[in-house]
Amino acid sequence: MLEINNLCVHYGDAAAVRDLSLTLGDSEIVTLVGPTGCGKTSVLRTVAGLIQPSAGEIRIGKLRIDSKRNVPPEKRRVGLVFQDFALFPHLNVADNVAFRLKDRAPAERWIEQLGLAAHRDAMPDTLSGGQKQRVALARALAHAPALLLLDEPLASLDAALKAQLRWEIRQALKAAGVPAIWVTHDQTEALSVGDRMGIMCNGRLEQIGEPDACFRQPASRFVARFLGDAAFLPGELGHTHVHTALGDAPIGDGVPANPARVDVLVRPDDLSLTPSANGNSRIEWSRYEGETRLYGVRLDTGGELRVRTNHEHHLADGAAVDTRICAGHPLALFAPEPAARPAGEPVA
Template sequence: MLEIDKLSIRYENTAAVEDFSLTLGADEIVTLVGPTGCGKTSVLRAVAGLVAPSAGEIRIGEHRINARRQVAPEKRGVGLVFQDFALFPHLNVEDNVAFRLKDRAPAERWLHTLGMEKHRHAMPDTLSGGQKQRVALARALAHAPSVLLLDEPLASLDAALKAELRWQIRQALKAARVPAIWVTHDQTEALSVGDRMGVMRAGRLEQLGSADICFRKPRTRFVAGFLGDAAFLPGRVGVREVHTELGDAPLEDAAQREGDQVDVLVRPDDLSLRRAADGNSRIEWSRYEGETRLHGVRLNQGAQLLVRTNHEDRFEEGETVDTRICAGHALAVFESAHAR
């Protein structure tokens, strides 16, 4: 079990992390995501024992770590998986995984589970990036850590391999029943692999929750924009809906009162397009994405939106179209920027 309570980390006069709290479930995976310099890697370093807390406390099993009480990294029972693999270049795969193990049975288990059994005698410099990361993960799990920390584990891999390997890593963590914090700058990765995700900004945790909640009900405009394409459309709160120039959308947030002016979060999949000579918008550009097309749309009132359609829907630059809200789910709303 890992508990982080009001953790703060300072480097000289710079605050890297402020008032960060997180309790990790018994076999839970939490992804931390945020822009470069937001403090997510500093949180990992503090848990691993590579940097001391300036305030707050970290609890790992029976260990209590704070500014006055330190526990050596090797005594924390924490496993680490890095972006650069950190394999021993002079040891083969099997010896890397079994390094310092008296009983090699756990190494055998994870070599088999992660599909590296037939490469047991290979040297690290003969392996692909994905194979190296499997070896690094097998080594970490073979030592039965109480918590596993993954720092951008897929950052150096190509996109196709990332999609495959992130699920293999998740399945391995669940099979081992090891709780993990997974740091990434990739929003898709963060949304897909974690049981919960935390979005960080300037050293603080802006939102912590399931990926679905963070995406559909972002707590702040920053979270809304960081977790995908976001645009904000002026609206007025009704009884159970919000009225906009593009039509009505369901409303489930009780924080607003009927008649309040709000900004409605609309994502590309919340909108639809159809050709109309008297439409409310025009196409500024279109981008082919394979299965879909992404369109930049300028409303007659001046706002710019992004709309995603099926790849068979072709619209020409400058074409007049009618843009409408098509979402069947409630859309997130924020206090109107004009009301501030």
């Protein structure tokens, strides 16, 4: 359905997207995530036809677009959903959704499916943020796009509504059978709604794959840090396990080619805390998160780690504890960086 080959986008002399290649299958949702200015929105705008590629090629079905061959946005059958909703303020919900449709049946279908029937005659300024985004989505789907592009669709909503609405949007996309690229800066959103996710940095696609694979086996230290709290422990490779000062972890795929010594990626959920007068660390701080608690732990060797526990597991600041690897799954391994670092490199 969508194929991007070696896409480059420049604004003057500045490169926003560099040699990006991506394919999108039928009914597939791909989330693009990365820090501000990484190029993810430029990818979306170029696919939509709002920006001309500087190099490379975009294929949308039988359409081919490159730096010399353009296809106007209205001929690409691409739907757009923005974070600011972009509704017509002078039209009610039903007319917004059915805008420019000769047959209003598709509009009525999505008004019903997205729970907007009771608001059919309401004006946009009377709707909540979540209702406005449902209207914007209904309008996009009612026009039967071949591809849907969502640019930070939940950025202006509160956290509780985000968690609910992202699943409603995903279910609507799957019901419509429409492939989509969903751009977000929210790692949790990207991990939870995408069939695959792509992580961008400085205009390049650092990694693309299933969310679980990107989180558990990141392709680079940047990806590891961007997708969550990350620390790196020095380790030594054995036959089936990697050995660290905090215990052993099984070895999986992606073992560095040569070094016997490696850096082991550990996240807060990969570690456990046990009160112990003879432990290897002390509690420096704690944060109550509702269902969990996050602890900052200072190792006797000088490094700092973050450890997440059940909310009922309460430890006082300064308490002596034993910190251990508790993960039963393989942890990601990296070749050591040239500069020596203390165990448990603090998160950048």
